[in-house]
Amino acid sequence: AxxxxxxxxxxxxxxxxxxxxxxxxxxxxxxxxxxxxxxxxxxxxxxxxxxxxxxxxxGFIDLHVHITGDPTSGSGNYYEDILKRSPIDEAVTAHVYAQRTLRAGFTTVRNVGSGEYIDVALARAIEHGKLQGPRILPSGLAIGATGGHIDGNTGFSPYLEFHNATGVADGVEAVRAKVRDNVKHGAEVIKFMAGAGVLSAEASVGAPQYTQEEMNAIVDESHRWGKRVAAHAHGAEAIRMAILAGVDSVEHASFIDDEGLRLAKQKGTWLVMDVYNDDYILAEYTRLGFPQQMIDKEKLVGRTQRESFRRAVRAGVRLGYGTDAGVYPHGDNRKQFPKMVEWGMTPMQALRAATSDAAQLLGWEDKVxxxxxxxxxxxxxxxxxxxxxxxxxxxxxxxxxxxxxxxxxxxx
Ligand code: ARG
Missing domain, CATH: 2.30.40.10 (Urease, subunit C, domain 1)
Structure with missing residues (x-):
């Protein structure tokens, strides 16, 4: 018994x-x-x-982690480490971060982007009791445009090729194929980059990086396979385009405008805003070797994202708890709770965002x-x-x- x-x-x-x-x-x-x-x-x-x-x-749920990486993982120069490592290095150490996450009280995570389906393998090993870690809803490869947020060798010599930048796809047919590839290899959620990012080489922080047709195709294809879609977007236009395409959640959502909030509310789109992240990046990322250009982009994003979060709370938009842990150390996922309260949520709202509400976005409300x-x-x-x-x-x-x-x- x-x-x-x-x-x-x-x-x-x-x-x-x-x-x-x-x-x-x-x-x-x-x-x-x-x-x-x-x-x-x-x-x-x-x-x-x-x-x-x-x-x-x-048990808490973190809707936005990168379980395969951690800024404390290597030489101290994280920027250089990322360039020197292969997905195999990440596969070898990922279980350490999974265990830290679980011991911090996060019993379920949604992993939004990992090289070579490491998150799928990790999820399985944990499910089969081989490793200690949270329940993982894996995305496999994040999908993004050439030269965009997921294209790791942007700005480097064209003779250097990042072997793991395999989520890059351009055009309606190619993005559909990437979705199918992900599903084929075990992705349970689809992550794509609707717009530019902070910790990547492109000059803009937030400009759209896919056309409306490409975004529509990603969402249509994912939903056909029964998978929900998470779109990375900081900029107002990229956010609106992603919502119109029908994504289930917008990640970061830093510069969301009133029209974006209205659309999100109308369509029931979730926002997953990593409002603690800025503190860690500004405190540590210069020491960790990241280019000034990325630090400068973070300075444009940080405070505005928190103000946007407060507007989203007031507007009554659905908000889920997602931290971007992996950019900051796994196990510190809970540090975002006080930020969410400081910027407008009640403690009950913040706890719901990390439990019952988060479970709804996962589609796991009958489990967790x-x-x-x-x-x-x-x-x-x-x-x-x-x-x-x-x-x-x-x-x-x-x-x-x-x-x-x-x-x-x-x-x-
Ligand atoms: N992974 C995200 C990016 O590079 C991190 C953004 C963090 N900044 C923030 N204020 N939330 O775009």
Whole structure:
């Protein structure tokens, strides 16, 4: 018979129902939750984990990570490391970041761009119990235009070729083929670059990099295969084009204008805005060897993105929690919570963005994102009460459970 465990704590933040359950008793059988009650006794013969004064929540979801890379991974000059490494280097170390992510309380992530389907392989190894890490919804290769945000050798000698820049595709037929390739090799979500980026060589930060026809084709093809689409876009025009094409989420969304907010609201498009990222990039990326040109682009984006985030909260646009971890260290995913509260969300809204709301964007609302009967037993607990003070999330969680298995907090 599957093992039964009861988890007790001072409170449970039920983000899906927007309520707090006092003295919760969560009964877990095997990898699933069986029941959730306020107070009461655990059935006889069941192991009880009593978390005392801690606050329990659904395991967190990060909708925007790059699990295969990390700025702390190498020589200290991350910019040079990226140029010198191959996808094989990344494949060898990715499990380290997966484990850090899980131990930080993020039990599910959406990986939006990795070389050579490493994220697909990692997702499988974790699913089969070979490695410890979060549930991963992988995108495989991010798709983008020649010379654009995903084209790694832009600005270098034409005789240098980045072997892993294989998500590059131009034209309606080629982008459709890239989507099919990704699906064929296990992508569960499609990521593409609708516009220019910060940490890449193009001069603009935000200009569209695909035509409307190319964006339409990517979305049409992805949806035909039952895959949702995440579009990277900082600039107002690229954002509007992506929304009109029918993407499921716009990533970054830094310069979204009022028309973009209106369209997103009307079409139910999610925004996934990495509003902590700017702090780390401005503090560390010069030391990590990145060209001044990219730092200058970040300075154009950072504050405006946060102001846009506040406008999006006020406009009532759907917002999901996504950090771009990988640009900053994995395991620090939770640092974005206080930023989201500082820029307009209530703690409950920020927690929903990382749990029940995020699960909706994944299409995994029947599996993750809430503490309810039938869902995976993915739980996180912190000391203190994040609803009273979001900084309760600053410290590492005291307890993490994924699929009924205790990852943090059993004394290991
Ligand atoms: N990966 C993104 C890019 O290069 C990072 C942008 C980070 N900046 C920010 N303010 N969110 O475009």
């Amino acid at each position: 599957p093992k039964r465990i009861a988890v007790r704590a001072a409170k449970l933040i039920d983000t899906a129902q927007q309520r707090v359950i006092e003295r919760p008793l969560v009964l877990v059988e095997g990898e699933r939750i069986v029941s959730v009650a306020a107070g009461g006794e655990a059935p006889a013969g069941v192991d009880v984990i009593d978390l005392g004064t801690a606050t329990l929540m659904p 994102g809430s503490v309810a009967a039938g869902r995976y037993a993915d739980l996180v607990a912190v000391s203190g009460d994040p609803l009273a003070d979001i900084h309760a999330l600053d410290a590492a969680p005291v307890f993490v459970m994924k699929g009924g298995e205790v990852v943090v907090g059993d004394g290991r």
